[in-house]
Amino acid sequence: MRKVSLFIAMSLDGYIADSKGGVDWLNGQxxxxxxxxxxxxxxxxxxxxxxxxxxxxxxxxxLSPEEWVYKDFTTYVITHNELTSSDKIRFVNTNPGYLLKKLKEENGKDVWICGGANLVQQLVNEDLINYYHITVIPILLGSGIRLFENGKHKIKLRLIKTLSYNGMADLIYTRR
Structure with missing residues (x-):
C-alpha cells in the first residue's frame, strides 16, 4: 500500500504562511x-x-505562473471550482480523506500532501498521514496561517531523521 507524506515548511512558531498568505520568507539564514x-x-x-x-x-x-513546477507528478487539487482537468492536474470536488484512501490502494509510488493548512488538518484528523516531513524555517512570524490547528485527537509520532542546513531544520516523523 502506498504511503502518505506531508512535506511542508513552517516558521519556528508554526505558520505556513504569513497573515497575508505570503510565503516569501521561506528561506534559510x-x-x-x-x-x-x-x-x-x-x-x-x-x-x-x-x-x-x-x-x-x-x-x-x-510562485510559478509561467510553468507548472510539478509536471513530473499527477496532482489532485481539492476544489469546489469547476475547472477542466488535464492528464497531470486533476481538479476534484470530493472529500479529501475518501480520495486519499482510494489513492493509497492504487499502484504507484507514495503520495505527497503539499498543502494547505485546511487540507492538512482534515487528513491529520482522519489519521491518514504516515510521514511528517517538516522543515522549520528560522523566522518567527507572530501570526498567519497555522500548520496544525484544531486537531480532533492526539497522534503520537516517532522522530526518524533530522537534518540541519542553512539555519533550517528538517524533522521527519512517522506515526508510532
Whole structure:
C-alpha cells in the first residue's frame, strides 16, 4: 500500500504562511555552503500530489505562473471550482480523506500532501498521514496561517531523521 507524506515548511512558531498568505520568507539564514537538497531526495519517492485550491492558486498565480513546477507528478487539487482537468492536474470536488484512501490502494509510488493548512488538518484528523516531513524555517512570524490547528485527537509520532542546513531544520516523523 502506498504511503502518505506531508512535506511542508513552517516558521519556528508554526505558520505556513504569513497573515497575508505570503510565503516569501521561506528561506534559510544565508548562504548554503553544504548544498543540501532534501526536496529532490523526497520527490524520488512520490508520483502523486494532493493539494488544496489555495495552494494551487498561489503556485500558478504567484510562485510559478509561467510553468507548472510539478509536471513530473499527477496532482489532485481539492476544489469546489469547476475547472477542466488535464492528464497531470486533476481538479476534484470530493472529500479529501475518501480520495486519499482510494489513492493509497492504487499502484504507484507514495503520495505527497503539499498543502494547505485546511487540507492538512482534515487528513491529520482522519489519521491518514504516515510521514511528517517538516522543515522549520528560522523566522518567527507572530501570526498567519497555522500548520496544525484544531486537531480532533492526539497522534503520537516517532522522530526518524533530522537534518540541519542553512539555519533550517528538517524533522521527519512517522506515526508510532
Amino acid at each position: 544565508g548562504r548554503d555552503d553544504e548544498n543540501i537538497d532534501s526536496y529532490s531526495e523526497f520527490t524520488k519517492t512520490i508520483d502523486t500530489i494532493l493539494m488544496g485550491w489555495n495552494t494551487y492558486h498561489q503556485i500558478v498565480t504567484e
